[in-house]
Amino acid sequence: MTNEGWAEIRETLRARVGKDNYITWIEPLKLSALSGGVANFSVPTTFFGDWVKRNFADQILHQLHRSGAEVDRVEFALERNPNPAPKPTEPARKRATDEKEVPGAPLDTRFTFDSFVVGKPNELAHAAARRVAEGGPVTFNPLFLYGGVGLGKTHLMHAIAHELQQRQPELRVLYLSAEQFMYRFVQALRERQVMDFKELFRSVDVLMVDDVQFIAGKDSTQEEFFHTFNALVDQNKQIVISADRAPGEIKGLEERIKSRLQCGLVVDLHPTDYELRLGILQQKAEFYHTQYRDLVIAPGVLEFLAHRISTNVRVLEGALTRLFAFASLVGREITLDLTQDCLADILRASDRKITIEEIQRKVAEHFNIRLSDMIGPKRVRTIARPRQIAMYLSKQLTSRSLPDIGRRFGGRDHTTIMHGVRKIEELMTADSQLSDDLQMLKRLLQG
Ligand SMILES: Nc1ncnc2c1ncn2[C@@H]1O[C@H](COP(=O)(O)OP(=O)(O)OP(=O)(O)O)[C@@H](O)[C@H]1O
Numbered sequence: 001m002t003n004e005g006w007a008e009i010r011e012t013l014r015a016r017v018g019k020d021n022y023i024t025w026i027e028p029l030k031l032s033a034l035s036g037g038v039a040n041f042s043v044p045t046t047f048f049g050d051w052v053k054r055n056f057a058d059q060i061l062h063q064l065h066r067s068g069a070e071v072d073r074v075e076f077a078l079e080r081n082p083n084p085a086p087k088p089t090e091p092a093r094k095r096a097t098d099e100k101e102v103p104g105a106p107l108d109t110r111f112t113f114d115s116f117v118v119g120k121p122n123e124l125a126h127a128a129a130r131r132v133a134e135g136g137p138v139t140f141n142p143l144f145l146y147g148g149v150g151l152g153k154t155h156l157m158h159a160i161a162h163e164l165q166q167r168q169p170e171l172r173v174l175y176l177s178a179e180q181f182m183y184r185f186v187q188a189l190r191e192r193q194v195m196d197f198k199e200l201f202r203s204v205d206v207l208m209v210d211d212v213q214f215i216a217g218k219d220s221t222q223e224e225f226f227h228t229f230n231a232l233v234d235q236n237k238q239i240v241i242s243a244d245r246a247p248g249e250i251k252g253l254e255e256r257i258k259s260r261l262q263c264g265l266v267v268d269l270h271p272t273d274y275e276l277r278l279g280i281l282q283q284k285a286e287f288y289h290t291q292y293r294d295l296v297i298a299p300g301v302l303e304f305l306a307h308r309i310s311t312n313v314r315v316l317e318g319a320l321t322r323l324f325a326f327a328s329l330v331g332r333e334i335t336l337d338l339t340q341d342c343l344a345d346i347l348r349a350s351d352r353k354i355t356i357e358e359i360q361r362k363v364a365e366h367f368n369i370r371l372s373d374m375i376g377p378k379r380v381r382t383i384a385r386p387r388q389i390a391m392y393l394s395k396q397l398t399s400r401s402l403p404d405i406g407r408r409f410g411g412r413d414h415t416t417i418m419h420g421v422r423k424i425e426e427l428m429t430a431d432s433q434l435s436d437d438l439q440m441l442k443r444l445l446q447g
Contacts, residue, residue, distance in 0.1 A: 006031040009063045016059055020154075024105050025052050026060075030079070037072040039064055042079040049076030051183065104174045111158035117283050119276030122152060125267045129156040132238060133163035135171070140265035142229075142239035146246055147269030148399060150312030153242040156269075157208050160240060164206060174204040178214040182221040189220075201228045208240040212261075217252030226257050239264075249418065251425060271399045272313060277306040280313060281320060288324045295327055297334040304336060305343075309350045319346050354445050356394045356408045362444055363390040366437065375410030388420035389438065395421045397445060 010029075014022040029052065033040040039060075043049040052060075057074050064071045113133070118126045125145055132143050145153050161173050176184075188197035201207070207228070215221045232239055243250060246268065247261035272280075281302045289295070309316050326342045327334045340347065360374040367386040374387055387409070394405045395417070402414035409417065428435045 005067065005069075009060075009067050012063050012066075013056075013059060016063075017056060021056075023108055025056060028106055029076075032077070034069060034071060037070060039069070039071045039074045041074065041076050043076045044079060046078060049078070050187070051180075052076055105176045105180060107158045107161050107175060108154075109162075111155040112162050113159045115283070116152065116155055116159055117276065117279040119273065119279055121270035121272055121276055125152075125156060125269045128265055128267050129160050129240075132240060133160045133167075135164050135168050138236050138238050141233055141236075142241050142261060142264040144247060144261050144264060144266040145240070145242045145269065146244065146266070148244065148271060148312065150314035151269040151272065152313060153269060154210055157210055157240055157242060161206075161208060171205045172203065173206045173208070174201075175208040175210070177210045178212045178225075181209055181225065182215060182218060185221055185224050197224075198228070202231045202235075204232070204237065206238045206240070207232055210242050211244070212241050213243045213245065213250050213253075215253075216250050222254055222257060226254070226260070229257075229260060233260075251422065272310065272316075274306055274310075277310065277313075277316060278302060280316060281306055284317060284320050288320065292324055292328045295324060295334060298336065301334055301336060301339050304339065308347055310353075311350050315346065315350070319343050322346075354397045356390075356398060356400060356405060359393045359397065359441075359445060360390050360408075362441060363387075363393065366441060366444075375408075377410070388423050389434075389441070391417050391420035392424035393438070393441060393445070397442070 006029075010022075010026055013026050017026060025048075028044060028048070029041045031039065032042045041049075041052075043052065053074075053076055061071065061074050064074070113126075113130065116126065125147070128140075128143055129145070131139065145156060147153055157175060161175050164171055164173050185197060188194050209225075212225075215225055229239060241261060246266060247253070247258045250258065285297060285302060305316065305319060309319055323334060323339060323342055327338060332338060361371060363386050364371045364374055367382075367389075369383055369386055373383045374390055376383075378384070391405060391409060394400060394408070395402070398405075400408075402417045406412045406414045406417045424434070424438075428438060
């Protein structure tokens with residue numbers, strides 16, 4: 001099998017492992033040999049090879065089988081003469097051949113500031129990211145970016161790395177997910193190379209850790225992260241962190257880490273608004289026009305999508321990709337009718353928007369209490385507990401902020417809502433009745 005053959009199989013894997021995993025772990029694999037029933041892949045680092053073996057070897061083998069290759073095993077070995085495509089982390093890697101390798105994750109070349117559309121919901125996060133990317137004196141440390149799924153946190157982090165690398169190629173910029181940080185650390189512990197690990201992480205100039213909520217509850221990793229963090233801050237090295245919620249709201253994260261994370265600048269990416277969604281769609285549509293030159297998109301289609309799909313940017317992008325691919329296959333203009341046919345499932349899914357009022361009604365019915373008690377002041381447990389359940393579900397199933405939820409629960413303070421949400425999170429692990437109730441209510445609401 002040639003590398004072209006492998007390229008086709010890779011495409012199938014993309015759908016199976018998801019885009020992020022694909023970009024990080026599958027795309028960089030090179031098929032170096034296939035003989036004697038063994039498919040050999042070259043990988044940039046040992047860590048990389050171990051990770052892929054552990055997590056994706058079965059799926060790779062399966063897809064190789066399906067393509068007709070005679071193979072019983074996949075192996076991953078270090079590239080003998082590494083000549084990787086230039087990545088923004090390249091200078092750090094190159095220097096690392098003399099020193100130690102910087103074990104970062106590859107960056108997505110599409111995630112730049114140029115391709116990031118700025119609107120009200122993300123302007124502060126964008127401005128802060130730009131400032132860090134200028135690479136001048138460290139003004140806030142860390143920069144902590146948080147927000148819901150698919151709102152552009154990873155995109156901004158990669159954009160910072162790209163920009164820094166362009167302006168100051170000598171900088172050692174390290175981007176990785178918190179999960180990778182943990183994996184590296186556990187591996188270092190196992191191989192008794194903790195000192196090397198420490199040295200490595202303390203030698204970078206800019207450290208970026210994505211999805212830091214992942215290390216919550218993982219004690220030794222938190223501890224190590226905390227020390228790495230402090231060492232870098234002491235050396236005045238820039239740190240950028242992202243998470244799906246504010247530092248104070250990450251359950252299972254030690255207080256001292258929370259307070260450290262809050263020391264710099266904490267900014268959130270708000271859910272998108274109509275203008276931002278339209279801007280993103282226009283930008284992506286322009287890009288698609290370069291690929292599908294003959295396709296015509298009827299007036300009003302992008303506006304329609306920006307109105308109807310308000311979940312997250314990833315869904316919005318997926319919808320447009322499908323629309324262009326479909327229209328080019330059938331060779332038709334992209335009209336509103338075609339859009340509705342082609343995206344029926346996505347449109348239906350985003351129609352089902354759950355409101356806080358609906359949640360309050362369903363929870364009140366379920367526990368047989370009055371709807372007015374949801375917003376009233378009564379504190380007896382038989383009422384307070386269902387109310388907290390409704391608060392928890394409102395946080396989980398809607399994109400409303402805590403203050404917003406508070407207003408809808410009779411003008412309660414956001415800290416009361418946060419307390420309610422936490423209480424339920426704590427109880428549900430030990431109380432199976434409660435967790436059954438929650439499952440059932442979720443099913444009813446998501447119907
Ligand atoms: N403002 C924006 N302009 C252009 N593209 C955007 C914007 N916001 C998000 N995207 C795109 O949406 C997709 C999801 O963004 P990204 O992966 O950065 O989200 P995230 O916040 O890291 O999500 P998750 O919590 O799932 O990790 C990416 O393809 C990204 O390029």
